[in-house]
């Protein structure tokens with residue numbers, strides 16, 4: 001089944017159950033101080049759960065562009081290494097706002113998966129919240145009893161607060177949940193190991209696909225829970241993971257959501273990707289695969305963020321986007337040998353493939369690719385230099401931990417994101433003195449707070465003549481930044 005049909009069948013199914021289909025909210029949030037990016041389908045409906053305002057229908061379904069790269073839900077470090085966590089992904093969701101509750105939600109989820117998508121029942125596991133003394137929330141007997149009518153009891157697993165109590169952020173609506181996991185292991189592997197312990201990602205091919213949250217509480221700023229004015233349902237199913245299951249693959253990247261991008265990366269760079277079925281691969285091929293996955297993933301996140309109006313920058317959400325792009329550039333540079341901008345070229349493929357469902361990626365195509373190309377250009381220039389400097393730092397270092405001050409210099413002067421430094425160090429078996437880095441960062445913040453009191457007239461740009469190459473900032477004793485240029 002093609003991914004487009006997977007998406008359509010989900011929406012058609014919930015429409016047939018009385019849901020109104022709405023478009024995805026933007027991936028970037030501008031007016032929510034508790035959240036930078038949309039990290040789940042429910043974020044745009046948060047206020048309705050809190051009892052502020054009324055949705056246009058008590059039953060809604062959609063596919064939501066999500067980004068999990070900061071805050072409570074941050075999957076960035078997994079991306080590329082595993083085959084089912086992305087930075088940007090689509091979350092298919094259905095909601096009840098004070099309307100139906102556990103019985104309908106669970107029964108419909110089961111009907112969709114087993115009767116419409118025809119996933120064999122014996123390949124599914126579900127989990128139920130075991131309860132939390134700390135929060136005074138009991139075991140979810142009601143969900144357990146409903147599941148018991150649909151699935152063998154030995155396929156119902158109890159889950160703890162970490163996995164089975166869903167919270168959008170540190171504050172906000174939350175509640176116990178029931179997750180559905182799909183077992184994609186081969187018959188041989190199943191024969192080797194079986195049983196409950198496999199759920200919750202103990203095995204890379206037993207993957208969580210759908211979370212059904214029963215919204216009953218609001219987490220307040222002081223950490224305590226209060227009952228919401230009404231009970232709601234909030235579900236989220238990972239679209240790319242569902243496509244993997246329905247297309248008979250064991251990696252999201254092997255589906256038609258990612259393959260066109262991967263083929264394009266292969267064409268541009270000359271690198272080769274091996275699908276998850278090929279297990280006997282060299283260390284070098286493995287690194288190449290990771291890099292290709294990172295690039296295919298990150299271009300989606302960056303392009304969709306730009307299309308929704310978030311340009312890369314040096315602060316806030318813009319800096320997060322810049323870091324994601326730089327991470328991709330660096331993986332390409334190191335493992336795919338790309339010394340010239342190339343990621344911007346993928347926007348064309350992306351817009352062809354996603355434009356029908358998300359028209360903004362088509363209308364903003366030129367902006368996305370121009371911005372990405374410029375970012376690639378400027379970061380590639382400093383990357384070369386920065387990597388040499390980092391190598392020198394490593395060479396002159398004693399022990400297995402790199403001084404936070406040195407890492408800060410790279411960050412501050414060469415725009416080297418700290419997670420990039422940490423990544424390179426970990427690849428070399430070294431550690432980063434994170435506390436030392438944070439200390440420097442804090443000092444810099446204090447300095448720039450002081451500097452911001454200085455009038456704009458204190459900013460000087462020293463330009464010699466001809467074409468200039470930007471080489472960095474100098475910080476003078478009175479904390480004014482001077483941009484220096486060197487002739488090229």
Ligand code: ATP
Nearest residue numbers: 068075084085086089208209210211236237238241
């Ligand atoms: P996981 O345990 O795999 O990290 P999660 O429990 O954090 O997932 P939820 O917050 O329950 O995820 O989100 C609902 C669904 O969204 C998940 O069941 C999964 O299918 C999908 N999902 C979550 N995070 C990602 C991601 N980073 N990339 C792709 N799909 C994701």
Ligand code: MG
Nearest residue numbers: 068073074075
């Ligand atoms: Mg997660």
Ligand code: MG
Nearest residue numbers: 162163179208
């Ligand atoms: Mg989970």
Ligand code: MG
Nearest residue numbers: 163179208211
């Ligand atoms: Mg979950």
